[in-house]
Amino acid sequence: MKKCLVVMTGIGLLLGAVSANATPEEDRLNLVAYFKNKYPDIKTEDSIYGALAFDPDALSQYKSIMEFPPFLDQLDQGEKLWKAPLKSGKTYANCLPNGGKQIAGNYPLYDAARAKVVTLEDVLNECRKANGEEPYAYGDPKTIGLLGAYMRTLSDGMKMNIKVEGKGALEAYEDGKKTFYSRSGQLNFSCGSCHVDAAGNRLRSEILSPLLGQATHWPVFRGGDTLVTLQKRYEGCHRSTRHEPDKAGSPRYNNLEYFHAYMSNGLEMEAAVYRK
Numbered sequence: 506m507k508k509c510l511v512v513m514t515g516i517g518l519l520l521g522a523v524s525a526n527a528t529p530e531e532d533r534l535n536l537v538a539y540f541k542n543k544y545p546d547i548k549t550e551d552s553i554y555g556a557l558a559f560d561p562d563a564l565s566q567y568k569s570i571m572e573f574p575p576f577l578d579q580l581d582q583g584e585k586l587w588k589a590p591l592k593s594g595k596t597y598a599n600c601l602p603n604g605g606k607q608i609a610g611n612y613p614l615y616d617a618a619r620a621k622v623v624t625l626e627d628v629l630n631e632c633r634k635a636n637g638e639e640p641y642a643y644g645d646p647k648t649i650g651l652l653g654a655y656m657r658t659l660s661d662g663m664k665m666n667i668k669v670e671g672k673g674a675l676e677a678y679e680d681g682k683k684t685f686y687s688r689s690g691q692l693n694f695s696c697g698s699c700h701v702d703a704a705g706n707r708l709r710s711e712i713l714s715p716l717l718g719q720a721t722h723w724p725v726f727r728g729g730d731t732l733v734t735l736q737k738r739y740e741g742c743h744r745s746t747r748h749e750p751d752k753a754g755s756p757r758y759n760n761l762e763y764f765h766a767y768m769s770n771g772l773e774m775e776a777a778v779y780r781k
């Protein structure tokens with residue numbers, strides 16, 4: 506497949522390692538090949554470390570921080586939320602396949618009956634509603650953030666396993682891909698400008714992480730204690746490039762997450778990690 510840049514004028518899309526008419530699996534394989542070609546020394550499976558994969562000193566610091574992470578207390582709070590019975594007396598584990606274990610890598614998924622992408626956070630909120638509770642605000646670090654952080658640790662070691670099957674699913678995927686590669690804002694950047702084209706380069710004090718592997722380890726604890734969910738990160742990155750951000754939990758961000766997560770397929774998950 507093509508690894509060249511395909512510029513689609515008129516639509517304003519710049520598709521770096523990903524070409525316009527490829528299937529999701531071709532997109533993913535192109536991306537793997539693109540990074541392999543650009544950074545032959547970095548193993549594909551190490552892309553889960555994001556920017557750290559480019560900086561051996563920072564990676565070894567990270568590994569020692571992760572031996573006794575500063576956010577363990579917060580994970581304990583998340584565990585309490587996870588185990589507390591809902592108004593109906595049921596727990597989240599009752600709502601989820603396999604009691605919520607080793608399933609996070611299947612999300613987001615496309616629900617054909619409802620014709621929409623469903624994230625793990627959606628499933629948790631739907632479980633709350635079905636059991637007499639108010640849904641949590643998406644992206645809220647104190648509630649759904651902690652709950653999701655603990656719940657996702659139950660899938661540590663699972664490989665990301667997103668499926669895009671059928672017309673509706675493909676449309677949702679394509680919509681997410683379009684969001685990822687759409688340029689706008691004063692700087693005319695897309696997500697891909699930084700996380701594909703410039704991945705591994707420095708931007709001010711930070712190395713830019715590659716799209717590959719970016720969806721495997723959420724939420725993150727920035728500075729060791731500030732919980733940030735994946736879609737809150739989308740908001741932040743959109744805002745920093747003067748795009749109109751969406752809100753965590755919006756259909757547009759759910760589609761973005763669907764594409765984004767598919768690109769990490771086959772990579773190992775680890776929930777709740779330290780980030781700068």
Ligand code: HEC
Pocket residue numbers: 554555556685694695696697698699700708711712713714715719720725738739742743746765780
């Ligand atoms: C101007 C460059 C720039 C653009 C454009 C940009 N980001 Fe980022 N992004 C960053 C920087 C800098 C970081 C922090 C360093 C890193 O981990 O890459 C970051 C971090 C991230 C992370 C966290 C990686 C991790 O492992 O902690 C994700 C996920 C992410 N960006 C997704 C996106 C998405 C999706 C978009 C488009 C909506 C986007 N970014 C647009 C610069 C950018």
